[in-house]
Amino acid sequence: MGTPPVTHDDIVRFADERVNLKRDDAKELREQANRLREKLENYLEEHPDFDLRKMLLSGSLAKGTALKSISDIDVGCYVSSESAPEKISDLVDWLAKKLRTAFPNFKPEQVKPKEYSVAVNFISTGNEVDIVPILYDGDPKWRGYLVSQDTGEKLMTSVPMHLEFIRKRKNANDKHFAQLVRLMKFWCKLQKAADDGFRFKSFMVELIVAHLADRGTPLGDYPRALAAIFAFLASDEFRTTIAFNDYYDPKTCKVTNDPMRIWDPVNCENNVAKLYTASNKDKIVQAALDAGDAVDSARRAITKGEAVRFWQKVFGSSFSA
Template structure:
């Protein structure tokens, strides 16, 4: 296409490095703080054998290396899954969070003040004063199942069977096959969605859904071609084209840890199953309105990229790509 060379893989790779990826030193500091929290809590567990906190696992985008740099100082920088031993998953969420907050306060002792701990509806947020880093400690109700399976308490208060370890293994397997471009493509798509939500706050598309769409296209390809993880403009076009052409009506199932027959069918407008739990549609709660809005937005974005590909000047091409990634693109 005529203007493709104006915004090619190298331009997007540089943009990801300069504006999207978490800077190396910051990522290192996030992991150090998470490890410090884990070590403090694990030492506490060892000293209190009757303690009902069994183990801790780094989780979320930071652990998966799919996190993007923060904007505006809101949200969590890292997640830690705290596995709590319970007789069954029916215990009240507020009870669990109150108990977990007290344990975190005990672990940190007098090194932190009460304001550094902020419980939400599904996690205990801890702010590190020196760095400003925020870690969400998310309770997972553990009943002794293997592979770190336990019941995650979602922001809506629902308890969903999950496994932090198997989720990490799931993405590591595909990254191992595809190379570093796999996770950077996910980060670029997350940056696109974040920018899109700035213009349309009603647009719904969670990070995990982006990760699973990329995983699916890596597994099966699109239009007879593998997902082009070494050509970001082409790969982004493939993902957008998949969303538009399928309308997100085609169910997506992964068989790494269960068979397709295990999936509990639903009538949800978007059906993308959690690779660890065949009963959990990660798009549960998305309405037909949400589906159409996301598909229409992907179509508008695809149209913009098509126009950019035929741009006759670099300035024109960059202006069009800024509709995806905001005014800082290309971030040179």
């Protein structure tokens, strides 16, 4: 194959312009979350027996995989599991009350309980920090029960270990791992906008790209890497059970007949895809098949106009080169 009319560099440029959260914006959002963390730390110095133990930036802003369209800042808040109420709605109300105590210069209406988390609103910027409770009883690796933002279920996991897991993949594929995750998330977002029944959680996208990267899929040329990721999704059809040997032996993973099995890298009894139905799976496979065809056609195209039209099938009408 000769050089395709839309190249790796064109995809890099498109990602910088349309896909990625800008460095300065990411910095500002992180600083806002860190200010809350520091406020809690200061409060804890005076009140060491307070039931909130620490706050930790989690989610895409912590992992460096955020899109330009980022809507919230995810923060995990470790709460002492002995004192926290059992029922999720009570837990969330309790957490909101505690946060109002620790952040006295926030108006009560700036700290709002939501279904499974507490939203803290910054009036000056309009940004919202989403504080997710993690029930904690002293594990040195900061394992605890994270309240699932999908179901309210308590999942045994570790956000710092997830961050370490992603950090390792980023180190092995500098820039490229995070960039391909963001490009795939951007593609997912377009699929979701076109079809309510399309679901593909960001964390799952990261784990699939990690699975392929760990097995030697080259990530350095984006058209080629995207073709490989879509080809894997379309041909594997989630028959492969995704699991990682960083923190457990994949042979010990629970056996289930869930349509998709993507085990949490720190807990192989927690299937991140547990809620996904056969129909959710089929939609991902079908969309990946279409996207893979478009990428292959774009790579074989003769003219730039033709190649751009194929890339627009993947990344929408805003794609240009």
